[in-house]
Amino acid sequence: MRKLVVLFGLIGLLAACSTGVRAPAPANPHGDGPRVDAGGNYIEGQVIVGYAAGASADSLAAWLGGQVLQDWTPVRIAVIALPERLTVEKAVGLLARRPGVRYAEPNRVYPKVEPVPAVNPTGVDAMGLYSDPDFYKQWMHRQMNTEAAWAEGITGAGVRIGIHDDFVDHRHPDLAGNIAYPGFYGTTAELICPDTPHNGLGTHGSSVAGTAAGVANRIGGRGIAYEASIVPIAIDHPTQGFLTSVGIINGALFAAVGPEALGIPVPEGCGGYTPPDGRPYVDIVNMSWGGGVYSQATKDVMDFMLAYGVVLVTSAGNTPTTGFAEPAWFPGLITVAATQANGHRTDFSNRGVHLDVAAPGQNIWVPTTRHCILIDPTGASCTGDEADYTYIGGTSFSSPATAGAAALVLQAAGGAGTLDARQVRAILSETANDANADEYPGFDQDLGWGIVDAGAAVAKALAIRAGDEDAPAPAANLDIYVTDANTGTPLPLTGAALQPVDADDQPLTDRPILLSQTTGSGVFSDAGWASFYQIDPGRYAVFVSGPHWKKTGIVPGLAAGVITVPSGNWQLPIELDVQLPTDPYEPNDDTGSATPVSVGTTYKGILYADGGGDVDYYALPVTSGTSYYVNSETLSGSADLVLTVLDSDGSTVIAQNDNNQDFSKDALVTFTAAADATYYLKVEDGGNGNSPFNAYALDIATGPVAESEPNGAASVSGTAITGVDLTDAQSVALGSVVSASLDPSGDDDIFAVTLTAGATLVVDAETASNGVPDTMVAVYDAGGTQLAFNDDFTGRESRLEFEPGADGTYYVLVTAWDGDGPGGTTGDYTLSLTALDTP
């Protein structure tokens, strides 16, 4: 900006001389030059005007009675000489209210701003002149030293960044030039092509994309890697806007392998890209989202992308907390905290040993989804001139700023594929600006290794490319394969932890312990694999424990040791001595050996056989005209349960169900018996899984019985249930299913059932949609004491088992989570009350 002032000042001097306009001047130490006001702040007799598109500097000057000294049309800024007696202050006041004026300012003389040493040693002086008029609102460039990278000709060109986020406004004028089609809408599994309408909801993704790679042009600002390609990968729900697991998973697959490998043809006019051999479809994926719970499905897709060579960059989270966040904590990712302009962490930025680096994340000025698109996603209301921007904050923007820096590093190193993800992470960490070194030298839990310095990172990458420096060691990729020592069965639900240690096996306490769990069957790989991809090579203490004690009910096997993992791909087989669960009703693989069962009972089986294809048959005597309800519920594992009811001939299908809900892979059938006979219930895995951990429960009940209101009441807040009133509880026979609903808001349903000591009651509430209602179930004694409770068992529906100590009447309460509060839900449900079989 100071260069601009000097330039216009000189022109002002020339103009003043040539027109002979001279204002009465006080003593001017600068002689016949532009006069500076007594405060030393601005040049007298001139004003700088930023004018809007369609306005004219000449007409503004004429209106003031002055004249245009300089009109810089690409950015619509003009310097106007004022007539005598019109002071700068007055002119600024007049102009500021004038239509067509974006801003009006004195022609300032900027004081030299001392650079803030901890933030950026090259400071403000490094600023050149940029075409983007909002460039100086983007302090992130200053803090990340991106201009030094650009000065080397490194702009991110040739590098593809997948924005794994909500729907990007891909035709926004400050993004459109960098969009590389096709993108992908993960939730609907459709391509994003140039004419694909926006979904009308996403605004976050537009700002994330703009931070990483907003276009350098004459509008707005620009991104860190302003010539990188943006591949939009939308993962939000088309009408509700929240992020979906389907979107996350499909989006990740697309990022790794692209449309053709997924069997989606790319139509004419939708761009197209064939990755070079061995390269993924996008080079970098930015994930500015996260949750607070480990999810194996998310871990699997992260590993899938890493295995394909994608560099993954993610936001640390905005809680703030030192606690778990995914995918931020998954091994192999670049995790980024957020900074303010003064170089400190923001108030909201997550902290901890899992941080890698930090980048600007507050008051970030970037594109946002155009308002005309939010009104009409097809773009029909847009005139083409709109380009909306916003200030925005969050580690969501620190992440794409770093993804942009990663793109710069890759280009400098010779292109995507010349460095692996671990090497990119190492370069960014090693060259980061340790801005809080005076308080916390080196790694710290606020900023990780420091604030990303794109200039220094690019310089290092260029030196590596030129052979002047060695690249950091390539990644170590470790797969731990856990099996049962006795049978060789791969073990799911087994945790593996890697703790970095030194040469003496002492823990390196400021490096994070890496955590993973073995895969279940059938999703991305076979069961039993715990992966640690793109980790630092080195020495680790390993701890293996599983299968998960509480989830499988078996005693876990344990293993521990110290390993050295060099760069490269490694497998570590681990055998654990465990007692695998067995199905007590086997063999029951055909109608001939079907397990005899009776109505009103729950049976627990396992779909597992040597060689696979286990099918379990149960023989149920039925009475003509009676209605039956058979529910199969996953207890552990990942079977896609399919339930079939067969006639006594063993082959005529009376009823069949694969999924009775969109949020589970369980099955449920209801049928009315046409005769007194023996029907067969067949349970199998529609996903062809095969694991001793694929356990299910089979509830067999009669009914439904209609609910009768009133049937009890309680006060429910969150998971807390108080003031239970058992009056009018509806008596229901054990073995029945009740058709009921929680309605209106605040409804509670209590059912009285007679139980026998030692016979475990199974209570199961089924809803068609997840959380509609969000049920809770509990068991009370006659005195109103709670004896058992469950909130969420499968999705948000509930299930529990309760073993009564004595014969008597017990009360089963069904209510909604936070039923009497603002989070309460209503809706229909069925409730089955059965006795657990003891085989």
Next chain:
Amino acid sequence: MIKRLLLGSVLALLMAACGDFPGGKATISGYVVDMKAGEPVVGSTVTVLRTGVSTTTDENGFYSVKVRPGRHTLVFQKEGYATSRVEGLMTFGPETHYSTIQRPLFDPAVPADPPRLWVQLPDWYEPGDEVTVTVSGQVRNAIANSFVFLDVAIGQQGGSSGYLNGFVRHERVFNFDGSEVQVTLSTEGYSDVVPVYTVAYDANNNRTEVIRYLYRQPDADAAAPAQPANLSGEAVTFGDIAVFGTMSVPSITAQGVVTALKTRDLDTLQSMAKELSAARGNVGLMGSELRKAISWVDLSFSYDPSAPAPEAFEIFRKRADEEDFAKIARIAAGDALQDEEAGLYAFRDASPGVQPGVLLTYRVDAVNGEARASSDTFNLTPLPPFYVEALSPADNVTGVDLAPGYVISVENSADVNFLAAIVLDRVQSDGFDVEYFSPIFVVPGSDGAFHPFNGFEGIPHGVVEIDGGYGLTGAILQPFHAYDWTPFAVTASLNAEGTAIEAVSIGADFFNLWGPFAVEDGPFNTFVTGAGGSQ
């Protein structure tokens, strides 16, 4: 009406005539804090423009200047801080109180010049009228700056926080960019001189406030109101500043919060946490000292439900180091109403001057036209921040005992501490399982001392029930498995009789057991168990 108008004009003229008010000098004083419900800004230079008068704020953020009566512009400046500026502040008597917020400067490379604001609104109004305020503005250093927020409030200053401004009648404009905006506010419940506060912030945290006044002759015939009764309150010191930005969820009503606080109902809770985390999430939107005091006071009082409600209530407050009560707010009765049948009212004082360790005395006046009735006074002292560290199991360690004792240290204990340990199985296996939730221990406070849970060297796990709410089964931890744990830690001071909680300071409360919001920046330690002994 004409008579009122004339009176209004004369009064306005009288007040606008700078320097001609009989009696000489007027005093303007108040407090400067660094954010809503924040801490004092010490050593800020306060300048009254065009008078040559200036002073600096003391260690309580307090300033006081003597000026000619009339309308004034004050500017607050400090190295490293943005500039706050207020225009149109009128002295209506010998003492005028004005407090403000002065934020740290966001970007040291951009000068701290406050923006310009132009505000238009009528001077007078009829009872219950709506007034339309027209605002436009311009930031300084526009090449590197923009507006980020505009607020227009009537009766008392507002701000961006939904929760802390829960009792303010205001409208927030988050996309203000300087171009003209119109805001309409109701004048229901107001009379006499009512200030309208228009505040805008730019991206560098510079703050410009324009105060204008609405005037309506108070009703001289209004019936005398009843005396407000049962004035009580609770001071809250809150251990998490991240939640009080613009992501506060305004739909959470004050009533539920106040009720929960008053009845000490620990069972009432996580509903707000779920709603809040849905609103905030981790996706987007969303000097960073963790050791900061955010403090406010929640007041409640009753007013005879069988009597007609007064026009408004005026809240008066006096700090121990002040001589007189000062009016800190006027709130329409309808805006303070919590329970019509019971005649319960509430008000949240998040204004500057609420400060840990400083005794505050409150009084509430019911105002009806020119008549008023005062409540008895009530006093309390806000607590300092309650600092808690999770010592053992430590963070990022292995080899932890299978039945560890959970040890924390605390600082700034008051009369009684509420402590618990919450252990989760969520970092290495699917889902969010609460592995163990200790009982909530209520222990006497003592400063700086170690607080292992009494009698629990190695905590036995089992079924536990908390206030009859819910029970969780915890088994011995699985060997070689990763868990994480966080403490719940709240300290409270009791009233003189020991019958009620007077002030509370929330150190760590990730799951929002106490309310109103979760304190999520407390410690969370992730650890891996060892092999254990024989199983």
